[in-house]
Amino acid sequence: MDLLIRGGRLLSGERADVLVEDGRIAAIGAFPAAGAREVIDATGLVVAPGFVDGHCHVWQAPLRGIGADMTLPDYLATVLGPVLGAYGPREAHTATLLGAAEALDAGVTTVLDFCNVTTTPEHTDAVLDAYATAGIRAVVAHNDPDDVPEARRMAGLSGRVTGALAILGTGPGPWADAVRQIELARRLGLLATMHAGGGPGSPLPRMHHDGLLGPHLHLVHVNQMTDSEARMLADTGTGVTVTPVVEATMGHGASPFSRFAAAGGRAGLGTDVAVNAPPGLFEPMRDTLRTHRAATGGMVPAGRVLAAATADSAQAIGLGHEVGSVTPGRRADLLLLDGLAHLSGEAELTGAIVTALTPAHVHTVLVDGRAVKRDGKLLHLDLPGLRRAGTDLARAARRSPAVALRP
Numbered sequence: 001m002d003l004l005i006r007g008g009r010l011l012s013g014e015r016a017d018v019l020v021e022d023g024r025i026a027a028i029g030a031f032p033a034a035g036a037r038e039v040i041d042a043t044g045l046v047v048a049p050g051f052v053d054g055h056c057h058v059w060q061a062p063l064r065g066i067g068a069d070m071t072l073p074d075y076l077a078t079v080l081g082p083v084l085g086a087y088g089p090r091e092a093h094t095a096t097l098l099g100a101a102e103a104l105d106a107g108v109t110t111v112l113d114f115c116n117v118t119t120t121p122e123h124t125d126a127v128l129d130a131y132a133t134a135g136i137r138a139v140v141a142h143n144d145p146d147d148v149p150e151a152r153r154m155a156g157l158s159g160r161v162t163g164a165l166a167i168l169g170t171g172p173g174p175w176a177d178a179v180r181q182i183e184l185a186r187r188l189g190l191l192a193t194m195h196a197g198g199g200p201g202s203p204l205p206r207m208h209h210d211g212l213l214g215p216h217l218h219l220v221h222v223n224q225m226t227d228s229e230a231r232m233l234a235d236t237g238t239g240v241t242v243t244p245v246v247e248a249t250m251g252h253g254a255s256p257f258s259r260f261a262a263a264g265g266r267a268g269l270g271t272d273v274a275v276n277a278p279p280g281l282f283e284p285m286r287d288t289l290r291t292h293r294a295a296t297g298g299m300v301p302a303g304r305v306l307a308a309a310t311a312d313s314a315q316a317i318g319l320g321h322e323v324g325s326v327t328p329g330r331r332a333d334l335l336l337l338d339g340l341a342h343l344s345g346e347a348e349l350t351g352a353i354v355t356a357l358t359p360a361h362v363h364t365v366l367v368d369g370r371a372v373k374r375d376g377k378l379l380h381l382d383l384p385g386l387r388r389a390g391t392d393l394a395r396a397a398r399r400s401p402a403v404a405l406r407p
């Protein structure tokens with residue numbers, strides 16, 4: 001056996017060892033240490049699934065905090081305009097490494113990267129190389145769904161770093177373009193991911209009528225979804241990810257998490273842009289708990305929200321059978337969490353993770369059974385060094401004229 005994680009507690013509160021072989025969870029129970037190539041002592045720690053960030057723009061990691069007061073039009077005109085234009089492949093590589101390092105440090109083991117920076121094949125090379133180096137699981141959603149050779153390249157990826165198509169969608173873009181792009185993704189076996197609003201006049205009913213909804217499609221935000229749209233999305237198994245921190249900060253609207261839940265859907269969580277939000281899913285979980293309790297008027301169990309950041313997020317981006325829970329057969333994307341030793345039982349443990357922990361409590365992070373963080377420190381990525389490189393990159397990118405005009 002490759003790895004034995006000994007003496008930790010599962011989210012159920014039970015003490016158990018976790019056996020990892022070939023990057024997967026092989027068995028959960030009680031096992032002797034003899035014969036294990038590597039043993040991790042998890043005494044006093046809780047073994048949890050890694051978080052799955054279902055929607056993020058990882059290339060923006062060096063720009064963290066520059067958009068605290070940006071509206072959506074400000075963001076589109078600056079960050080997606082001249083700042084993005086200032087990124088060459090080298091910048092894309094550095095920024096992706098920094099974003100991946102920050103995510104891993106916060107216990108995020110999978111990202112769906114809505115990767116605006118894949119503007120040339122060389123940029124895409126740089127992003128894929130950064131993810132190969134970083135050790136995180138990544139679904140890279142390519143920015144140009146009409147570049148068929150690049151789409152085929154994304155479809156050919158396998159293992160820890162896989163592909164998807166980022167599409168503009170049927171609301172902001174022409175209908176025929178979106179239909180063609182969704183059909184290309186479906187033909188290639190790729191997830192098509194798009195931002196969406198929902199609500200009166202939205203294209204969702206037409207998309208439903210035309211058979212475009214389903215698990216091959218992933219919608220982000222959907223803040224204005226009506227109850228009937230929520231049912232369409234839930235009934236068709238369409239992936240939904242909400243990013244409540246950025247949605248509230250930028251004025252997209254209140255989180256639709258509860259409306260979707262009432263329709264039988266299970267939304268995943270994402271961080272979204274980096275310009276006005278922190279890395280990791282602790283804040284999106286807490287935000288979701290508060291709005292869900294306010295919306296329902298009841299004490300929805302806090303631990304329920306942990307599933308949104310793990311299993312439901314994985315399901316929404318098409319990885320529900322691979323990651324998101326500590327179950328034999330799943331990839332060994334695991335966290336050992338500190339700060340929970342005084343608690344017992346599932347409701348207490350999961351509730352405490354949602355309400356009380358921070359990235360500082362993420363003691364150990366494993367992806368495919370390989371440790372990327374141990375004893376609170378990243379092993380292979382130099383986070384302070386990447387932050388310094390990111391500072392230089394952000395300064396240069398922000399010197400572009402349209403950005404300099406902004407206060």
Ligand SMILES: [Zn+2]
Nearest residue numbers: 114195272273
């Ligand atoms: Zn986004």
